[in-house]
Amino acid sequence: MDIPDKVAERLKNIFAAHPRPSNLKEVVQQLAQTAKIIFDEDGYHVPILFLYDNQLNPINLVSTQFDDQIDKFIFWRTVAESIETQNAFGMAWIAESWDRQIDKKFALSVPIRDFPIVGETLNILGIDRNDNFEQFDWKIVRESETSPPTLIQGDSNKYENSAEIYFLIPARRAMKLPDPTYIRKINK
Numbered sequence: 001m002d003i004p005d006k007v008a009e010r011l012k013n014i015f016a017a018h019p020r021p022s023n024l025k026e027v028v029q030q031l032a033q034t035a036k037i038i039f040d041e042d043g044y045h046v047p048i049l050f051l052y053d054n055q056l057n058p059i060n061l062v063s064t065q066f067d068d069q070i071d072k073f074i075f076w077r078t079v080a081e082s083i084e085t086q087n088a089f090g091m092a093w094i095a096e097s098w099d100r101q102i103d104k105k106f107a108l109s110v111p112i113r114d115f116p117i118v119g120e121t122l123n124i125l126g127i128d129r130n131d132n133f134e135q136f137d138w139k140i141v142r143e144s145e146t147s148p149p150t151l152i153q154g155d156s157n158k159y160e161n162s163a164e165i166y167f168l169i170p171a172r173r174a175m176k177l178p179d180p181t182y183i184r185k186i187n188k
Helices: 005-017 024-042 069-085 166-174 180-187
Strands: 048-052 058-063 090-100 117-128 133-141 150-153
Touching: 005 024, 024 048, 024 090, 024 117, 024 133, 024 150, 048 069, 058 069, 069 166, 117 166
Parallel strands: none
Antiparallel strands: 048 058, 048 090, 090 117, 117 133, 133 150
């Protein structure tokens, strides 16, 4: 894949300023900057998952295309297996998502795909074996149906911890982190 010169130069500057992240927060911050550059150039960002060793060196990179909920389930189960077999210390995920308005009284009986879409977000999040969690969101804004999408900084504290993000449960289990279903029972 060819990277346009202006994008390559901007990415080079980011990596020169922060050549090697030393913690999960720096990993997510660096990925947020690079994701913005790629989105600004292309108008979208493909989902990408990074696995890291305990020195935060990337050991695997996976991209995917979800066609349905079954694909998502299989993908996250495969991620969990990769975490275990590659002894990954942490992971980071970049993906676009739909923001939906959830009616809590129907949340357990209605599929999430049936709730209305109220926005779009470019999400960057990471977790590690020490139960550290970092997140960064860019809101995707479209002035009109024909105008190109733009990014504005969103809510980087959307979730208290990774246990609130259900698709991460297989990854959390593979990293031997506390089971979020157990955490919810304790907090009731």
